[in-house]
Amino acid sequence: MSAAAGNVWGKIKLYSRRKPDYKEFRDPKEIEHSKTLQKNDCYAAIDLGTNSCRLVIAQPTPSSFHVVETFSRITRLGEGIINGNMLSKPAIRRTIAALKVCSAIINEYQPIVRMRFVATAACRRALNCKEFETAVKQNTGLNMEVISSKEEARLAVVGCMPLLNRMIKRALVFDIGGGSTEISLARVTETGKTFIEGFVSLPYGVVTISEAFPGKDMTTLAYDTIVERTQKILQEFEDRYHIREAIRNQEIQIIGTSGTVTVLGAVHLNLPRYNRAAVDGIALSGSDVAKVIRRIKNMGYEGRCKHSCIGKLKADLTMAGCTIIEALCSFWPISEITIADRGIREGILLDMMHHQKNNYFHKGIKRHKLFRKGRYYGTKKSGGD
Incomplete structure (x- = not known):
């Protein structure tokens, strides 16, 4: 066992840019609807995780959304974080390079209706997260949001x-x-x-x-x-x-x-x-x-x-x-x-497209409304257990 094992509890590059076939969002009616959408109907979501940086750009449809383009790169932002709770300089460089690509792709679809860029566990843990956030803003123009678990x-x-x-x-x-x-x-x-x-x-x-x-x-x-x-x-x-x-x-x-x-x-x-x-x-x-x-x-x-x-x-x-x-x-x-093969990015898109605020975890409430009839997110607080 590594000496770092006790900390787990508390030049890598993979590039992928494509216009995917998301089958559940591409039935004939949705494809026909997408033809009427303008380029500036796009929404963008970035999920920056401990291992990878992923972007999706999509347009809303009557029942869900149509994916226009995706980008993914393994950056290992959290590489070595268990040894001192710090984002390393090489990991930061790799990640900012990937985010520059994300920013360039997003600019191709401007004006974007709404976008959200979230960072997860590595940034929650990193003592130098604020410095990283500043570097991201300076180098890419993107506003990073570190979200809770x-x-x-x-x-x-x-x-x-x-x-x-x-x-x-x-x-x-x-x-x-x-x-x-x-x-x-x-x-x-x-x-x-x-x-x-x-x-x-x-x-x-x-x-x-x-x-x-x-x-x-x-x-x-x-x-x-x-x-x-x-x-x-x-x-x-x-x-x-x-x-x-x-x-x-x-x-x-x-x-x-x-x-x-x-x-x-x-x-x-x-x-x-x-x-x-x-x-x-x-x-x-x-x-x-x-x-x-x-x-x-x-x-x-x-x-x-x-x-x-x-x-x-x-x-x-x-x-x-x-x-x-x-x-x-x-x-x-x-x-x-x-x-x-979906998750946070798709959740971000659905949130934005339904114009709902992000805080669904109200104090003292254990059960939270997320979705209604596949079309709208609830806006009222749920009842007790």
Whole structure:
């Protein structure tokens, strides 16, 4: 175990710019509607995580939105943060370079109706976050907003809402990030409104885990340590919300969103290369999840590096993410996981397009209104539990 392992609890470049086919936003009616949209009808969302920087530009449609362009780059902003709670100069340089690209792309679509740029766990943790925020503004012109773990959890749920099965009244959404992992319990009421009943934020993600336990292949001891510590936190969540029996009775839909989750879907489907349209929204049984995790473990580091849907940049991170998924699946009797290639960015877009304020976590209220009938976010405070 690395000396940094105790801190996990509290020249890498991947460029991708494309105009994707988001299948659920591209039915014939929506495509026809998009033809009437003007270039200045665009909204922009940036999600700056511990591991990657991601941008999406989209236009609203009657029921959702049409994605115009996306950009993604692995920057590892949180690289080494477990050793001193500071963003390193190389990580800052990589990230600002990526944000300059984001700024240039956004300028191509000006005037943008609304945009929001959020930063998550690495910036929450970094002692030099203010200096980084100033450097970002000076070099890119972008205004960065460091959001709380509560807001991060809420946006992930909102982004995944198109995948909610309305016949199942509750959902457990987990989002494995680079520096933290958010797990949210949501409920859909009889009137179609959705609330977050509760959430827990694990103070670690794939980057901090892989740095705390370095090496090409995570040892069995390290793997089991993460699983055990995760389950201890889950037990506190279970003690408060008592969801094990509901999961056993298939009264709660499990939705996972993260790079690791989508890798599991791609490996399960034996895709020759990653295909979002094939992965987003598919459901894997609990036994399939276990089989895929074993398969990824057995690949070894070199095998994961060579795999077209994993690659060298994700070879260590995927194993770290598998520890959290295995902890979830062994702690709760999960029979199926819906895989989501969506999350915070999509949640930001839906928020902006529905002209709602960002603070849904009112003091003293445990359940929060997020969405109504797939079209509007609630503006009134919800009732008590």
